[in-house]
Amino acid sequence: MAGRLAVVGAGLMGSGIAQVAAQAGWQVTLRDLDDAATTRGIGGIRKSLEKFAEKGKIEASDVEATLARITPTTDLEAAADADIVVEAVFERLEIKHEVFRALDKICKSDAVLATNTSAIPVTQIAAVTERPEAVVGTHFFSPVPMMQLCELVRGYKTSDETLATVKAFAEEIGKTVVVVNRDIAGFVTTRLISALVVEAVKLVESGVVSAEDLDTACRLGFGHAMGPLATTDLTGVDVLLHASKNIYTDTADEKFFPPELLQRMVTAGDLGRKTGKGFYTY
Ligand SMILES: NC(=O)c1ccc[n+]([C@@H]2O[C@H](COP(=O)([O-])OP(=O)(O)OC[C@H]3O[C@@H](n4cnc5c(N)ncnc54)[C@H](O)[C@@H]3O)[C@@H](O)[C@H]2O)c1
Missing domain, CATH: 1.10.1040.10 (N-(1-d-carboxylethyl)-l-norvaline Dehydrogenase; domain 2)
Incomplete structure (x- = not known):
């Protein structure tokens, strides 16, 4: 069931994740630090959708309909009503820590906080929150709209419920998942x-x-x-x-x-x- 997604970081991965979720009917907020970054992100999504429409993979009307489900923002508070948050900021632990500390305060108590990190242990990111059981890795591949795989990573304290939520989400937006049962650096891929x-x-x-x-x-x-x-x-x-x-x-x-x-x-x-x-x- 499509819900509300907040994506933090509108770069290559964040904009791709926002796109595929919006294509599947999710309401998405796409947050970056300034308007230039969100505009770049939305521009990339538009280009990708237009390419899909040209190739007949989606209807022309789907381009605007999908974009209408994505709200660009520079305000992290936009994640307050999200069911799932996917963080896709720079691969630097101190930046991810700053984002997760803030998300922990802002997000609903039952929200799932996911990270798209490619190599930082999920447990290390979860450790700065008061809800490590709700933190999980969703490692999408680039370019997200084309690549089928999403590697799901259990942190040391990730709950079964959290894993089930992101598994259902990733499958709903068209991905095939593999589950990494133990949080090791670099995961499997x-x-x-x-x-x-x-x-x-x-x-x-x-x-x-x-x-x-x-x-x-x-x-x-x-x-x-x-x-x-x-x-x-x-x-x-x-x-x-x-x-x-x-x-x-x-x-x-x-x-x-x-x-x-x-x-x-x-x-x-x-x-x-x-x-x-x-x-x-x-
Ligand atoms: N590029 C890939 O092939 C790939 C594949 C899998 C996973 N990843 C992982 O995904 C994450 C994002 O990678 P990317 O390639 O999209 O990077 P990117 O550099 O394209 O985008 C990162 C974005 O995050 C923004 N940002 C930085 N701090 C922020 C903050 N506090 N709040 C909001 N936005 C912030 C930046 O302005 C930038 O737009 C990284 O953890 C990376 O390791 C990347």
Whole structure:
């Protein structure tokens, strides 16, 4: 049953989550820090919906109808009557803490507070609230309107009821969920991609194989849609570095320790597609 959703952070992920929920009939508030950010978010949603309409995947009238269900705002108080809140702000613990402390005060007592973090333990985010049982990870994938998966992550204190609520929500908005039963750094998907990318970068760094050949091996040998280094360029070399560092910090498992090449690329500003150069040139 469609309800009220508040999305905090109108960037790439937040606007995508707002879009798919509104398409499924949810009333959505989309909060960011200033009007420029919410306008950018809404602009991205409009573009995506128009593309779907052009391809005949939705009716032309659905574009405006969907947008009408999304209210951009710079006021976090807009989350006060939300049934579910999904936080999608920068991947920095202190910023997420600030948001969750505020949400804990603002939101209804029975609201579920979800985080879209890709690698920060949910338990660590939940710990600053008075309701850790209502905090859960909903890890959507980019681009949200296209990607089917939502990885649900139980924090140490997440209740069964909270998990059931976000499972029903994610399925209602068209996603397939997998449940991560224990709150480990990087969950399942970020752990897997980090281990693969770290090993891939080591092989390239030591001259064993070129980036192109490594990606070709994964595509043609394993049937991956995209090689790990092309994926890293798309996601952001900095994002991968940050994720593997986080997992390494938590586990002290050296298979996640970022190779020097990854660190130097970030220092040099070769962050992938967004800067025009990463493992490939764009
Ligand atoms: N980009 C991806 O592929 C991807 C995939 C899965 C998960 N994630 C996770 O999703 C989250 C968001 O990532 P993104 O790629 O959308 O980032 P982004 O940089 O595109 O957007 C983040 C937005 O949050 C806003 N913001 C910062 N502080 C805020 C606050 N206090 N209140 C409201 N808005 C605030 C920023 O202004 C920005 O618009 C991160 O935790 C990231 O790790 C990203």
